[in-house]
Amino acid sequence: MITVSKQISEHFSSDEFRCPHCNKLKIDENLVYKMEHIFSKLNASKCIISSGYRSDEYDIQIGGFVGNHARGIAADCCYYDKDGKIIPSKIVICVAYDLGELKGIANIDGNYVHFDNRTAGTYYGDERVSNNSVWTNPYDYFKVSREDVIKYTGEVIENDKKVNVFYKVKTNNTGWLPEVKNLEDYAGSKNNAITDVAIKVDKGEVKYRVHVKGGNWLPYVTGYNINDKNNGYAGNGKIIDAIEVYYYTPKDIRPFKRAKYKVNNYAYQYDNEVSEGQDGYAGKFGTNIIKFQIVIE
Ligand SMILES: [Zn+2]
Incomplete structure (x- = not known):
């Protein structure tokens, strides 16, 4: 964390990130390096910071809570091209996304973007709409x-x-648990049987289904929305004992990729394959699933 006046990178000085309310400073240099990387990829001429560090008091004053600006890991900014024209935020967002270095990226108003260097979870937002993640692929979302x-x-x-x-996943005791990305964690909660599962990908598509313990396979679903019981998740609230996931690789990605997933501490299953000792699904009929993990490879 940088807390003193200093040129951090070619185009950013720490003073630009000071809290406008008390002039205090705390800024993550890695956030700034990533903003500089975006600057160079965009062939920008300048970047104006509208808000960097915000003291707790100021963050609460303007946003209602202490967030990533108060932690010194966020900045709102606007990039300009070589002709001095604003680069639309949707372009900046696509470049930031393609570089894949920042996990907090949001549109503010069409010109300004919010970046934060969070380490846990992802925030892909559009603050004109809400303060939650609303997109998975910015090319699709912002057209x-x-x-x-x-x-x-x-x-x-x-x-x-x-x-x-x-x-x-949702379990029989906990309700829906927090979202997990790739193998950064696992979905599940000790000793709680999983009842429902929701899965999405940022490129291509998935179809998936679950098998109810003592029952049958439920229909395949392709969506990701815990409020849509028809196609937003797989499950009907009853304990499940098997999961099947299939990944569709989009045309611009080759070689083909597969869903690689596992439950509890069993071996990985690839898509619905049945070769090499695979069952076509992950799980064991009659045994509760308490842990689920998936990655696309
Ligand atoms: Zn912000």
């Missing part, structure tokens, strides 16, 4: 084409075609 971005970057930014998977 941006690769060509729109290339006008600024002059190149396609290869984000190594990584596919991220996000998922959450």
Whole structure:
């Protein structure tokens, strides 16, 4: 954390991140390096910070709670192109997303973006809509084409075609648990049997279904919305003992990828494969699932 006046990177000085209310300063240099990386990819001419560090008091005053600005890991800013024109926030967001370095990225008003260098979870937001994550792929959500971005970057930014998977489970005692990304954690809670599962990916599609303990397979679902009991998650509130997931690789990603997933401490299952000792699903009929993990590889 930087707390003194200092040039942090080529285009950013720590003073630009001071709290406007008390002039105090605390800013994460890694956030600034990532903003500088975005600056260079955009071929920008300048970046104006509208809000960097905010003291607890000021953060509460303007936002109602102590957030990432008060932790010194967030900044709101606007980038300008070589002609001095504002680069639309949706372009900046796509570039930040492609670089894959920041987990907190949100549109503020079409010009300004919010970046934060959070380490746990992801926040892909649109503050015109809400303060929750609302998109998984900014190209789709903001209706941006690769060509729109290339006008600024002059190149396609290869984000190594990584596919991220996000998922959450509900158990018989806890309700829905927090979302997990890839193998950063597992979904589940000690000794609580899982009843429902929701899965989404940021590229391509998934279809998945669960098997009810002592019952049958429920229909496949493809959505991710715990309020949509028809297609938003798999499960009917009863304890499950098996899960099947299939990943559809989009055309612009080759070689094909598969859903690699496991329950409890059993071996990994790939898609619905039945070769090499796989069952076509993860789980064991008659045994509660208390832990679930998935990654797309
Ligand atoms: Zn912000």
